[in-house]
Amino acid sequence: MTRSVRLAAQGLAVALVAGLLGLLVWRVVNDSNTSVAQALKDGRHPTAPVFDLARLDGHGRFDLASLRGNKPIVLDFWASWCVPCIHESKRLEAALKQYGDRVAFIGVDTKDFSGDARDWRRQHGITYPSVHDGSGSVLAKWGGLPIPRIFFIARSGKVAGELIVEEDLPRYLREIAAS
C-alpha cells in the first residue's frame, strides 16, 4: 500500500469517527431541549412551538403561528383510541360555547388513523377544528404521551399552563381570555 493511499484511508477513518461523534453530540443536544410540559413543570412559560399541519376535515392546513398576537388558544392533543380523551374533549366542547368568541380551540389528533379520528369527532359531537399529527412529532415537542394533554396559550404566544386537574380548565380559560 503506498503512503498516499494509507494516508487517505486513515483520513477517511478519522472523518468517519468524527462524523459519528458529531452525530452523537447533535443527538444529545437535541434531547436536552426540554418539552413544553417540562418547561412548565420547571416554572417557565415558553413560547408555544409552532406547527403547520393538515386539517383533519381535509380543508387545507393550519399554522399555529397565524394566531399569535390575535387570539389565545386552547390546544388539545387527542386520539380516537384514547378513552379519557372523550371526557376531556366534551368538556372543551362545552367551554367552546362560553369562550369560543374570545379563545381559539384547536385539537391535535396524534398517532391516530385520520378516518377513525373523523368518525370519533362526529360520534362525540366535537366541533372545534383539529389537525392531524400522525407521526406524533408535534406531540413530542409538547411533552409526548400520555394523552389527553391540554395546553393554554396566551395571546402573546407564551404557554400559560397545562391542564393537570379538573379545576385548571376554568382557571386557565379565564386567564388566557383576559390576556
Add this chain to the structure above:
Amino acid sequence: MKRLFPIVLLALLVIPTARASERHPTLGELEGEVMCPVCETTLDQSSSPAAEQIKRLIATRIAAGDTKTQIKDRLVTEYGAAILAAPPHKGFGLVAWWLPVIGIVAAAVTVGVGARRWARSREPAPAGPPLDAASERRLDDELRRFEG
C-alpha cells in the same frame, strides 16, 4: 455449476413465496413488520388500543385486496415512516440496509490484508546469492579449523 445449483434452487423457492406475500399479505406477517405508535414494539407484541386500531385497519385493507406495499404506504401516509419496523428500501432508508453490509465487507478486507501481512512476516528470509569458489574454500577452511 454444481456449486450454483443450491443457490438457484433456493431462489426458485423464495421468490414465489415473496411474490405471494406481496400480493396476498396476512395480518400475522404485517403485525411483525409494523410498529405500535404508542408502545415502541411491533403490533404482534401489543394489545394497546392504538395497536388494535392499526390491526383493524390492516385487516380491512387485506379484505379489500390491497397488496403489502399498498397497505404499508397507507400506514406511512397516516403515521409517518417510523410506523415501519424496518426502514424502507429506498432513499435514506438504504443507508440502514447497506451500511452493515459495507461494514462487514470492510472488516473482512481489513482482517484479510492484516492476516496476509502477518503470515508474510513469519516466512524465513530468502537466501542470499551463492558464494563464489574462493569464499567457499575459505569458509570450508574456517569450519575445519573450528571443528579440528
